[in-house]
Amino acid sequence: MSVSSRSRLTCSACTRRKVKCSKTVPCTNCIRRDQQDTCGINDAQGNPTSPPQSLTSRAQELDYLRQRLTQLENEIHQDNPTDRVATAHNLHPETPDVHSNETVHDIDSIAATRDAATVLEFLAWGRRKDPDCHTVVSIEPAENVSPGVDTGILQDLSQLPVLQLLLPNAQQVRQLVDYHRDCLLWYHGSYFDPTFQTQLSDFYDTHNGMIEDPAVNLQWVALLFSILTASLTCAPDTQARAWGFDEAERETLSRRWFQAIITCLNRADYTSNLNILSCQAITTATVSAHLLGFSTTQSIHLATAVRVAQSLGIHHLGPDIAGNLVVNETGRRVWCELCNQDWFSIPFSETYLISPRYTTSAPPSNSHDHDLIPVDADIPTITSYSRFLRDIAIIMPQLQDGLISSNTAYTRYEKVLNYDARLRGLATRERPLFMTNAPLDSTWPVWVPWARHALAITSSHKIVMIHRSFLLDSFVNPAFAFTRRTCLAASKTIIKEYNCLVEEDGPTLWIHQAFAVAASITLLLDVLHRDPGERECSEHRTHAQNVVRILKSRRDSMIATRGTKLLEAILAQTAPDVMQQRRGKHNRDGTPAIKFNVSALVRDFCKSNSANLPLAFPQDHASSPSSEDPPPMYHSSDSNLLGTDFTQSHPSFPFPATGANSFDDLLYLANYDFTNT
Structure with missing residues (x-):
């Protein structure tokens, strides 16, 4: 390509002044002179792809650069036709061919599989974790203003008179x-x-x-x-x-x-x-x-x-x-x-x-507001719950540091088991008396029963979070059977407590709905890794269906709205006929030919909710071994805070190469807001 065929990249003002230009629009010189509105490029060759002399937005500049890339690509093709395919891949990543698209999806699948469960739960909160969903979902719900209604100044909350009207x-x-x-x-x-x-x-x-x-x-x-x-x-x-x-x-x-x-x-x-x-x-x-x-x-x-x-x-x-x-x-x-x-x-x-x-701040004292005199930890005060929750919360950064510093799945899982035991001890043996199943004292505050439910739900959810990176592996690898039993027991505890809360006339806390969705996701993931005829399939589906029924009654909650959509989508994939169809195909060696693809669910759920299209779940043609150690039955009469199986000792186990899974993706979906909700 000759020099004369190149388009000028310096702006008109810098060209006239014969000064060095940053070759951006607006350029640094024009910005310094406060002339960014008139900064533009005059192409001496009259190139039709040149931008107008005044570019006031990055979008226009980007559009111009795309046109220039196309022009340069065409010129290169004229000089060297054999490089066309390579050039197209380099200059147009946004329009890949079929093969490159498959490669991108493979990479996305690996990323989604790494921590899929929290991603699904996260979606119920309206938060983002999976970058693939960013272009098809909205972050926060838009204001619902009826068409034709002009609310005028009432929409401008920056005005103090409008704020006054809200009181x-x-x-x-x-x-x-x-x-x-x-x-x-x-x-x-x-x-x-x-x-x-x-x-x-x-x-x-x-x-x-x-x-x-x-x-x-x-x-x-x-x-x-x-x-x-x-x-x-x-x-x-x-x-x-x-x-x-x-x-x-x-x-x-x-x-x-x-x-x-x-x-x-x-x-x-x-x-x-x-x-x-x-x-x-x-x-x-x-x-x-x-x-x-x-x-x-x-x-x-x-x-x-x-x-x-x-x-x-x-x-x-x-x-x-x-x-x-x-x-x-x-x-x-x-x-x-x-x-x-x-x-x-x-x-x-x-x-x-x-x-x-x-952090050197001491925890707040366990004291009543009227005198701030410290009292025994077994006496409920306005700070009791927060104080105990802090003892649980501090486990999470310690676990995170331990996981990051570990180089093998063996040492990572050792960390998981260690902090599992610490949380188990806190939640079962170190609770204040009023947080246990002791009879209620008439002198205690009205919120004590609600705090008991909240602590049971939160503690159980944190047990699942501790094990999250090994959860999906636990469904297919008997080495992690302890994780499977623990997370299933914790999930059933959450749902049991949630069912009890519905019958009480207490306040609705966001953790009730969010963690019930997370628990249902865990149970349904277990169903997807079982044979359709197993007793646990029906039991776990029933738990999830009960949660959906309760969530549907909370029309005022965004968590309930999102969680309902997600759980119904996964429930559809755990229906006996769908499961049987998926399990019906086998490889020549007798292993299942198709397994459920969690990362595909995440991707297609995002797309379908953004366009109101039916869910279509791609399937991964790979074998899916089932665990040889199914979780025990859960009995609703059990009063253990974290479930009947939390007192089991840690098993001995061999370790796989990785502890990655896609549990986070599912949790993310449960907490995300979609455009057309």
Whole structure:
């Protein structure tokens, strides 16, 4: 190709000035001169593929570059026809031929198989883990505004008058705040209620409940909206109606209030004007964020809250630090919740922000708010649940470090068994008395039964998370039979507790639905690795169907909506006739010719939900050995927190080359939001 056939890449302004150009549009010189709007390229040859003189977006620049690549490819083809295939592969990766497409799918399948189960669970939260799904699913639910309805200024929550309109009357605000104190604060412990009650009284008595008052701290208003959102989202329907909120208004206000949290924080410039109030608002918002479909937004703000808290020194509130007792104790409570949220997210993010090694803050004291005098751990206080949850959460970063430092599947599985035993000991032998099956004391708070269910569900879910990297291997390799038995028992415990919660009139916590979906996924994966006639197939399908039935009754929850779609898709693949058809084909040596392809399910579920198409599951022509050690039956009468089989000793085992599987992909799907939900 001759020099004269090349198109000019320097912009017109740099050409006139005879200065060196960065050959980008806009170029650095034009940006420096504040002339980026007029930066453009004049092709002296009059090339029709040249861009216009004014390019104001990266999209136009990218389009131009694609045209230039096509032109260069054609010129190369004219000079050397034998290189056309190679050139096409190099310059057009977005349009591969059939063979290259198969290669890409093979690579995707390997990546998806690595940790598929958490990916599926993650989808129910509206979070992203699998990059292949990014182009076909939306992250957060879009606003549902009826066509033709012009809401005008009401859509602009950045205006303080609009935020003022969102507040209910003072009586309803106090009712929602009191409900949060009595029924939800035990779950996260992110703020000190006596302090907040004083601030709330001042808000109405001194500032007449006016958000627009310049003396009102918008970061405190964010905390107020966070508390209100959690109460309205989690309270039973009967309670919400008693406050005066019908179903339609409840749905609208809960979402608007959550958005108001972020608006207030941003208007207060909370990343510059550091205040513990922003950390309290964000950690409290976790209670409602997942149910409302704002999991991705919440995860980003939690990360920011960690940095704000560290800047305030909250991570260094040791037991002997001087200062105001209430202030220090409030800081410890907030930091404890930030640690719990960060460490429990490790199975999904595979990293963590808070290093236990550099955290010197003491856990919050087990004390009542009216005196802050430490009491025995067996006495329930507003911090009891968070304190014990921290003991469980700290296992997760230690496990992550251990897995990363291990070089073989043998040593990785040793780490899994070690931390499995640690969590088992915590959950069964080191629980506070009120968290066990001891008879309820009439002096205990109303939330104690709910805390028992929550701890059983959370502990069981964390057992599955500890074993997640070996879960799919456990279905086909008897060496990991202990993982299979453990995860199945834990999953049945979660579903048993979830069924009990439905019959009670307590608040709805996001972990109830999310972890029930994860448990159902685990049971259905087990079904997919069994012969259709085995008794466990019917039992596990029944458990999952019961979860779907409950989830369908929670139309106000995004986790329930996504989880229902995913579980119904997997249930369809575990139907006896479908299973029999899959098992009907064998290789010449008698081994099954077709096995269920989890990574294909993940990929096709993403595509079908983005386009509302029927699910079509490709099948992988490979043998699928079944485990010789099926899990034992689960008995609902058993009262063990983690299930009957959690007291078994660890078996001896040989190890395969890897411990990878696709469990994470399934968990991811369960928590992801799709465009056409």
